Amino acid sequence: MKPTRETGLDIVTDPVRAEASLWRRARFEDDSRSRETLFNRYIVLARSVAARHFGWRRRAVDRGDLEQFAYEGLLQALDRYDPLLGVPFGAYARPRIAGNVADGMKRMSDLDAQLSQRQRLRQERMRSLGPIEAAPADPLAALADLAVDLALGLMLEGTGMVEQADGVDRRPTPYEGLAWRQTQAAIAAELERLPANEGAVIRQHYHTGLTFAHIADLLRLTRGRVSQLHKSAIERLRRRLRHH
Amino acid sequence: MTLCDDIRLQELMTAIAADKGDEIAQVDRALADFPDDPRLHFLRGSLLAAIGRPIEALSALKAAVALAPDFAIARFQLGFFQLTSGEAGDALSTWGPLALLPDGHYLRTFVAGLTYLIRDEFAAAVEQLRLGIATNEENLPLNRDMQLIIDRISELTAGDGGDETMSATSLLLGQFSGRSN
Numbered sequence: 480m481k482p483t484r485e486t487g488l489d490i491v492t493d494p495v496r497a498e499a500s501l502w503r504r505a506r507f508e509d510d511s512r513s514r515e516t517l518f519n520r521y522i523v524l525a526r527s528v529a530a531r532h533f534g535w536r537r538r539a540v541d542r543g544d545l546e547q548f549a550y551e552g553l554l555q556a557l558d559r560y561d562p563l564l565g566v567p568f569g570a571y572a573r574p575r576i577a578g579n580v581a582d583g584m585k586r587m588s589d590l591d592a593q594l595s596q597r598q599r600l601r602q603e604r605m606r607s608l609g610p611i612e613a614a615p616a617d618p619l620a621a622l623a624d625l626a627v628d629l630a631l632g633l634m635l636e637g638t639g640m641v642e643q644a645d646g647v648d649r650r651p652t653p654y655e656g657l658a659w660r661q662t663q664a665a666i667a668a669e670l671e672r673l674p675a676n677e678g679a680v681i682r683q684h685y686h687t688g689l690t691f692a693h694i695a696d697l698l699r700l701t702r703g704r705v706s707q708l709h710k711s712a713i714e715r716l717r718r719r720l721r722h723h
Numbered sequence: 724m725t726l727c728d729d730i731r732l733q734e735l736m737t738a739i740a741a742d743k744g745d746e747i748a749q750v751d752r753a754l755a756d757f758p759d760d761p762r763l764h765f766l767r768g769s770l771l772a773a774i775g776r777p778i779e780a781l782s783a784l785k786a787a788v789a790l791a792p793d794f795a796i797a798r799f800q801l802g803f804f805q806l807t808s809g810e811a812g813d814a815l816s817t818w819g820p821l822a823l824l825p826d827g828h829y830l831r832t833f834v835a836g837l838t839y840l841i842r843d844e845f846a847a848a849v850e851q852l853r854l855g856i857a858t859n860e861e862n863l864p865l866n867r868d869m870q871l872i873i874d875r876i877s878e879l880t881a882g883d884g885g886d887e888t889m890s891a892t893s894l895l896l897g898q899f900s901g902r903s904n
Contacts, residue, residue, distance in 0.1 A: 487840035487848065488811055490875045497809035499777035507778075562778060 502562035511699045515679055517557060517568075518697055522687060524569055525549035528576045532584065543600075543688060544587065545580055550689055552579030554696050600684070603691055604632055607706040608713060628713045631720075635666065635685040662720070669719050677712035680705055727757040739770070746770050761791035765800070772804060780804065788817070795821060796862065799830045803837070803868075811841045829859035833869060845876050 504513035529549040533542045556572035608628050670678060679698055683689040695702040735753055739746045750767045757763060768783030784801040802817035824831045836851030852873050856866045
């Protein structure tokens with residue numbers, strides 16, 4: 480695809496100053512959006528560290544688990560890095576991420592390793608969406624809503640906007656159903672319209688694969704609040720998609 | 724407000740020009756004696772920006788403008804620093820009071836040009852930046868910076884065949900061009 484056209488602002492933006500501006504806002508002005516932007520910028524670094532450890536592993540470990548440890552290490556590095564010291568963040572963060580992945584692998588019990596990170600994310604998601612009220616006025620409608628919400632989750636996982644953890648591109652082939660592609664495009668459009676915090680939770684959970692606890696750390700929210708934002712985002716998407 | 728006297732300021736500038744590597748320490752010593760002198764904060768900000776300490780540079784430039792809101796060149800440079808940090812909204816807010824400069828003042832013209840640039844209105848941006856360069860005789864290094872921007876715009880627009888609006892077909896095909904399986 481043709482690269483995005485350069486804008487006037489691109490012409491004058493100095494990447495070092497632009498990154499310093501993000502650090503200033505994240506660190507000294509407590510701006511969680513800038514913190515998220517920095518996290519997104521360095522997520523490739525975290526994944527590459529996790530991938531190296533995946534190659535060295537001595538027992539069955541889910542690659543997703545290694546990535547969670549890498550993300551955790553990245554979040555800690557974001558908090559501890561001093562942007563005034565002049566050390567590039569990548570050089571500072573890489574050994575810390577690697578250390579966190581190595582420690583995480585040691586801490587993992589065999590039982591943990593059996594339950595894949597993907598399964599854990601789905602359990603967490605399910606808990607956020609439920610439980611259905613004890614006696615809903617319309618039980619069938621409540622069940623249908625839950626089914627749609629879970630299906631939405633599966634579609635969000637496969638929107639193909641980001642590469643999956645295993646590196647496989649799961650975007651639809653041109654031969655796959657038009658309706659599926661249209662729904663996916665509608666979801667992508669609706670994601671852009673979500674309130675900022677809801678959009679951030681959905682992006683980080685479904686696209687990056689972060690647990691609610693890590694999203695809470697990233698956005699400076701409580702885990703309960705992240706779960707609420709997830710639920711309300713999914714409900715909002717469901718309501719809006721009904722009009723498509 | 725006690726200002727650093729001109730002789731000491733001149734000595735400071737001469738020492739900085741000697742490039743011994745202790746410029747910041749020298750300015751800090753002067754600032755310890757004259758903490759409210761906006762020129763010293765501006766000088767400190769410019770030096771910090773030049774040696775790649777942007778977070779502290781911004782603070783120093785902001786301090787200069789806060790102490791002397793009419794210090795036009797400091798205000799322009801603070802806005803330009805914000806612009807080059809990708810903070811276009813902050814830059815426009817900083818530059819706002821420069822609209823009160825006389826019509827035809829080079830800083831006002833440069834701001835007009837850079838504002839067009841932010842809006843991607845390249846022809847108008849180049850026109851205003853050229854006009855500013857033609858009228859600026861007091862701050863020649865600034866002309867060099869603005870000329871660099873004009874050159875960059877020329878490079879960008881030279882390769883522009885007018886096909887930036889992608890057709891729906893090419894968008895759809897492009898979507899699948901990067902498949903790995």
